[in-house]
Amino acid sequence: MAKQIDDETMENVCILAKLSLTEEEKEKAKKDMQEMLDYVDKLDELDTSGVEPMSHIFGDQNVFREDVVTNGDNSKEMLANAPKAKEGQYQVPKTIG
Template identity: 40%
Template sequence: MRLTPPEVDHIALLARLDLSPAERERAGAELSQILDHFEQLKELDTEGVEPTSHVLPVVNVLRHDEARPGLSREAALSNAPEQAGGMFQVPRVVEAE
């Protein structure tokens, strides 16, 4: 299965990866190759088979709704690439009117 350049562009956008034209070319070829390997699974009949998302029969692990100590603001911000006024700083997300 050969992915088209617009399909590769779409995947790269969803993944938030800014690929150069050469990288797009390579990604398209490599992805197409791995998708061919996935075709092998079609040989198996999985009609009526339950999916396994986790091997343990553990569901809905709850805890009491009690406050516990967490990271201080200073610690939480200590690795931030950009911060201002005790907050993480990001580019403008909402356009000004």
């Protein structure tokens, strides 16, 4: 059986999560946390001796395409749409004082 969530543990969780809970909310949270721990204990009962460890549920390998530039350098065309440009870059208003 999972470790029981006590008031001290709940108080530490509230401090770490910066939560201000009423006593009623703390009791509900303790109950919810206890249910989660009990569920994890239930999962530990499963026999996984014949299950191969995996990082993903699908057997796919790298399905991403190669990172190849296909459109080249369109900086001149992009800068043509800019309201202002200076030295090959967008010119924007100063935003920091």
